[in-house]
Amino acid sequence: MTMKLAKTIAIALTAVAGFAGTAMGAGAAKHPMQMEWSFEGPTGTYDLASAQRGWQIYKNVCSACHSLKYFRFRNLAELGYEEDMIKAWAAEYTVVDGVDDAGDPKERNGLPQDAFPSPFPNPEAAAASNGGAVPPDLSLIAKARHDGPNYLYSLLTGYEDAPADHEAPAGKSYNPYFPGGNISMAPPLMEGIVEYEDGTAATEEQMAKDVVNFLMYVAEPKLEARHHMGLNVLLYLLVLVVVLYFSMKKIWKPVKEGKNFYKK
């Protein structure tokens, strides 16, 4: 009976998850390439070396147009960077913080607790510099698209010449993974656009993979803690299930034997 019930529930849940999946898969865009990621699966962790390279890509390439408003410099410590280095990076930026005695906006160098500064003062300025399209903030992008990591990887490596029957409007590039095919972002990753500090060859695929690892980390910084706690919780519940099952069997024995508990 227990097995049967568990099976029924499992089937129901799979069905529900399936519907949620199909409900999201709308749009005419090409299905993303399916890559393997270190953060997938119940024991998944971040590939820190790759995420560090991804941070280098973000800092040198993406940050020209894309903000990262929920990411603070201090979060870089979790990627394995030393405090001195983080302070130095933060100090490269100027941030506005309050007003001085004359009431004028006060500027100072960035500190580790500051969020990564946006490249544009406001969305209008962002749109004006980018042919009318506002480059989205990337803090949550890996979770804000269906099949996020695979989608981002496919998008970054998927630029190609438009097919004969497809005409991309002026200022747009053709990318089959983007809904509608016409994307405002020009191909961002050219081989050798950065020189990796760790000496890894900066191919387009390598850079795309690294930046996805970084952006997934930014979108879901507590993933490793979550996986770790989940394992403990499930182990605990498993033991509890076994203990309660046998307690139940023992307690229920007189009932199964037909005892009447109300006979005086």
Added chain:
Amino acid sequence: MAEWIDAKPKNKAAAWLEERLPVIGLVNNVVGVDTPTPRNLNYWWNFGSLAGLMLVVQIISGIVLAMHYTPNTLMAFDSVERIMRDVNYGWLIRYMHANGASFFFIAVYIHILRGLYYGSYKAPREVLWMLGLVIFLLMMATAFMGYVLPWGQMSFWGATVITNLFSAIPVVGDSIVTLLWGGFSVDNPTLNRFFSLHYLLPFVIAGVVILHIWAKKVSDSGNPLGIDVKSSADQIPFHPFYTVKDAFGAAVFFAIFATFLFYMPNALGHPDNYIPADPLVTPGSIVPEWYFLPFYAILRSITFDIGIPFTDVVIIPAKLLGVIAMFAAILVLFFLPWLDRSKVRSGKFRPMFRWFFWFLVIDMVVLTIVGGKKPEGIWPVIGLIGTAYYFAHFLVVLPLLAKFEKTLPLPESIANPVVKAAE
């Protein structure tokens, strides 16, 4: 009706208090852990207490979230991200609350289906059944408003679509929508009142749950055989037998819940809700959470007006008809005790009813799928057939079955088959 039994606590302090304020007696008479309960309840009876547990999970996690959340259109999304990133174990609390809503609905849906199969709505349990439906309606309102709070794209556009439904109501519709919005579009006043109500309604639910449990105590639990308790041999004390069985079921259920919470926390959500609300950009498709999909499918299945044939006179426009159908899909359940007049409660002894029960379950699954699809191609047709079948089940099939179905002979008592099965 069960008679009121005064509690006589042995503890002196308790007895002193009981004489002045009989709270122990009150709790015993309303809930009563040692209530005589049918001895043959199967695992499908676990889902009531599971739903209660999920309500507790939601209230506790929700109260903590409310300590960190800011109900303001400019700050709501940011405050949720702050919870996810900077609040200690904030990610745990938020994922628990978001997935907890889904698991609350899973428990309640199974609980309702159990009631449908075993005829738990029949006399003398009509009020018990209807209180359950009130809880279900309150849950739907609460869940809908809760989904608006993170102020993502799906929050905003879901709120826009659903609140706009009320504009279909003749004469007062537009005023109702203005009242819901607190203005002339979904905006900050909407978010504020939804937050207020989202915090209030769970406690209203808790109140109705107490009435629901009290009604169960008064009319006794039903049981899988659907026959009345004949003697004390049919019963066992609720505690420790059903407490331990409920605890075992809860541990299994929580293990599945934890699997979602820790390993696929976003599987039941929509990625668009990680994009901040933007009134100027409509998402590609606006889909509600999975637990609303069957009702969403019913709402969208009606695409025709009802009018006087061969004239242009429209009596009920399609939009209003869709809204009526959606609400009627739940309201019809309130009349179930009088639509199904079969004397036999349990589906176990109703060979034809059993088939139709499973047809209804399949129909609900089909409607869930349809609700998640864009209303294009074949889907609206399937949706309309599914909707028609849903209502036919309650309004045609059940009344006819009561008349023509040949039911199987009922067992003599609960105790006998139980004893036999144990040998």
